[in-house]
Structure formats: C-alpha cells, structure tokens
Amino acid sequence: YSVAPKTVHDKQLKHRCLKGFHIEPQDDYLQSRKPVLVNNDCKVILSAPRKSMTDYYYKNADADEVIFVHEGSGTLRTMYGSLNFEYGDYLVIPRGTTHQLEFDSEKNRLLIVESYGPITTPKRYRNHYGQLMEHSPYCERDIRKPVDLETFDERGDFLFYIKKQDNIYPYHYLNHPFDVVGWDGFVYPFAFSIHNFEPITGRLHMPPPIHQTFDGHNFVICSFVPRMYDYHPLSIPAPYNHSNIDSDEVLYYVDGDFMSRKHVERGMITLHPGGIPHGPHPGTVEKSIGAKETRELAVMVDTFRPLLMTEYAAGIEDPNYYHSWIPDAVSGNGLQHVDIAP
Structure with missing residues (x-):
C-alpha cells in the first residue's frame, strides 16, 4: 500500500504554525506516522503510537531515519542489538536496518525525519581522522551503540x-x-540524548550553526537546549529579525520557555520559509534585556530546498499564526507568552 504524502500545493509565501499534538494517537506504529512537511531530500513526520511492534518487523529501504523521542520510553531492537531510549533521545537508524520499537507505555510522541542521504556528524566538528574534536558540542562518549546482541536461530513465519x-x-x-x-563496521543505529548537547555560547549573539547536531543531504538538524544568553554588557539576548535566503526553517518546540515567542505549545511546529523575514514577537526583545539564561528545548530542521505541506499538516495548521507579529494594541487579541514546561 502507498504511504506517499499528499501535498498541498499552496504557493502562498507565509509563515506557518502546526499544532503537532493534534495528531491523533493510533495503535499501530506504521499507521501512526503522519508526514507533515516534505521535499525531495527529507520528510518531517509526526507519530503518536500506542502499541509496540510485536507482530512484525520494519525496514525503511528508502531513507535513513532520525527519531526524536518527545514523550515515551522503550527499546529499539535491531539485528545489531538493543538500544534503550527515553525522553530527549535521538535514535539514528540507517536505511535497511531491520528493527522493532517496543514502548513502555501507550503515551508516546515522536518527531521523525526521513533522510534520503546519510545522516552524519557535521564535518567541521571532525578532524582529518574522523574524530570529534574538542570544540564539538558532543563527543563519542555521548553516542550510545546497540548492546546485548541476541542471536535467534529460529524458523517460522x-x-x-x-x-x-x-x-x-x-x-x-x-x-x-x-x-x-x-557485526563489524561503522554503519549501525545509535542513540544520542539532546540533554548531552553542550551549547556553544558567546558575548554576542551566536548564529544558528552553533546548534547543529546532525548533517543531512541539503538539510541540517539542530538542538536548542538550556544555555547562557549573550553576556556582553550591552547585548540583547533576543535574536534579531532576519530573512533566510538559503533555507526553510522548521522549529519543533519540545519544552521550556522561549523568549522570542509569545505563544508556544508542546509539539508545536513553526515553518518560516526562505525569502521573507521573521524574528521575535513584539515586546519580546525588550523583555529579553537583562535575562541571563534560557531553559528552552527545541529541535530545528533547516532545509536548503523548499518544503511542501501535506494534507495532514493542513488539518492541524493555525491559520492565524502570521498575525502573531501584530502588536497587541493593534490586533486587540495578541497572543500571550506561556511556559510549556510540563
């Protein structure tokens, strides 16, 4: 059966907001996977499976997968061994890896990125020999490989x-x-916790590449984690308004508070396409002055080719999101800042 996403060819150049937790949970893992943003390089998928994969095994022969665990815990079982996972883990599964996902409960929320090219560590983090260098925000000790290889010499169906x-x-x-x-070699599934990503900070505003965690073909995956704000005496912590030229910017909100946004929800996705400016909501720049740190937690996917929304995305879109930059005194019903910590 086909799982090809049905895209919405809406050529409006505008900012989008998707209410990710409005994706309804489903028992079956494969049925629960709903692609929301896609192009020829990757797919951004939301999933809320209730049940473990006990009756079948799954293999993606199209793409590598990065699964970010927003809610839930369990075990990824593969031919290489097992990987336990929990809230905040990235699971990187190379294409062709036969696996099962076993969940500890029925409350699970996953952000999945399918990549048609390999998922790698950023080249600038590695030395000539492929080792992660000291300026990298994580190191080899943070990467968890499969353990407890079990051999099943069985026949059946x-x-x-x-x-x-x-x-x-x-x-x-x-x-x-x-x-x-x-098994031997360097292609295998692994886990990395977003909580082990050590942020790079500076006296002045640091550009988005400092958040990069993984590299894909024509896209990157970044981690926004709790960190100190810019510490120059005259710094303004809120990011400046900017216009992406080379990329569409997707931000998936996980937990914490976000000083540049007036309204966020857990599991919310914003899409800021290249070509038009975006930045802090009115009032948040002033509010950020004097702040020392942020407790935000988010995953960003920047794609270097435009993304298309799917029918699933259209069903969970907040159509008034672009109004959120209108000052409260003008709009009369401005959105309010909330803390999305559980």
Missing part, C-alpha cells in the same frame, strides 16, 4: 514491512531477522 519508493510491502521470511552472531 516472520512478517516484515519494507518501505520502498513510498510503498509498504509485506514480506514473509522463513528465518528470524535477528539470526546474527556478530
């Missing part, structure tokens, strides 16, 4: 679902998919 060219193909295998006695 093992159901696979394989994704290829945006179709899901059911396959029945005679041998257990985890009939592996060992």
Whole structure:
C-alpha cells in the first residue's frame, strides 16, 4: 500500500504554525506516522503510537531515519542489538536496518525525519581522522551503540514491512531477522540524548550553526537546549529579525520557555520559509534585556530546498499564526507568552 504524502500545493509565501499534538494517537506504529512537511531530500513526520511492534518487523529501504523521542520510553531492537531510549533521545537508524520499537507505555510522541542521504556528524566538528574534536558540542562518549546482541536461530513465519519508493510491502521470511552472531563496521543505529548537547555560547549573539547536531543531504538538524544568553554588557539576548535566503526553517518546540515567542505549545511546529523575514514577537526583545539564561528545548530542521505541506499538516495548521507579529494594541487579541514546561 502507498504511504506517499499528499501535498498541498499552496504557493502562498507565509509563515506557518502546526499544532503537532493534534495528531491523533493510533495503535499501530506504521499507521501512526503522519508526514507533515516534505521535499525531495527529507520528510518531517509526526507519530503518536500506542502499541509496540510485536507482530512484525520494519525496514525503511528508502531513507535513513532520525527519531526524536518527545514523550515515551522503550527499546529499539535491531539485528545489531538493543538500544534503550527515553525522553530527549535521538535514535539514528540507517536505511535497511531491520528493527522493532517496543514502548513502555501507550503515551508516546515522536518527531521523525526521513533522510534520503546519510545522516552524519557535521564535518567541521571532525578532524582529518574522523574524530570529534574538542570544540564539538558532543563527543563519542555521548553516542550510545546497540548492546546485548541476541542471536535467534529460529524458523517460522516472520512478517516484515519494507518501505520502498513510498510503498509498504509485506514480506514473509522463513528465518528470524535477528539470526546474527556478530557485526563489524561503522554503519549501525545509535542513540544520542539532546540533554548531552553542550551549547556553544558567546558575548554576542551566536548564529544558528552553533546548534547543529546532525548533517543531512541539503538539510541540517539542530538542538536548542538550556544555555547562557549573550553576556556582553550591552547585548540583547533576543535574536534579531532576519530573512533566510538559503533555507526553510522548521522549529519543533519540545519544552521550556522561549523568549522570542509569545505563544508556544508542546509539539508545536513553526515553518518560516526562505525569502521573507521573521524574528521575535513584539515586546519580546525588550523583555529579553537583562535575562541571563534560557531553559528552552527545541529541535530545528533547516532545509536548503523548499518544503511542501501535506494534507495532514493542513488539518492541524493555525491559520492565524502570521498575525502573531501584530502588536497587541493593534490586533486587540495578541497572543500571550506561556511556559510549556510540563
């Protein structure tokens, strides 16, 4: 069956806001995956699965996957071994990796990025030999590899679902998919916690690349984490208004408070397309002066080719988001700042 996203070819150049937690939970993991923003390089997917993958195995033959765990915990089981995961973990799963996701409860919220190119660490973080250098915001010790390899020398009827060219193909295998006695190499699934991302700060405003966590083909994934604000005596912590020229900017709000936004919700996604300016909401620049730190937690995906919204995205869009830059005295019903910490 087809899982190709149905895009909305809305050519309006405007800022968008999606209420991510309005995606309804579903029992089955594959059925719960709803692509909301897509282009030819990647897909941004929201998922709220209730049940573990106990009856089948899954393999994405199209794309590498980065799964950010917003809510829930459990175990990723693969032919390489197992990876326990919890709130704040990135799970990086190379294409072709047969796996199952087992959840500890029915309350799960996932942000998934499918990448048609490999997911790597940013080149500027690595030395000539491929090692992460001291100025990198994380190091090899922060990366968790699969453990507890289990070998299943079994025969039976093992159901696979394989994704290829945006179709899901059911396959029945005679041998257990985890009939592996060992593995070697440098392509394997791993976990990295956003809480282990050590932010880079400075006396003046630091540009967005300092938040970069992963590199994809024509896009990047960044982590916004609690950190000290700019500490020059005359600094203004709120970012300045700016216009992206080379990228569309997607921000997924996880937890904490965001001094540049008047209204945020957990799981909210904003899309600020390249070509038009965006920046702090009215009043937030003044409010930021004198602030020492932020407790925000967010994931950003910047794509270097434009993103299209899908029908799922259209169903959860706040159509009045672009009005949020109108001062309260003008709009009469300005949005209010809220803290989205649980």
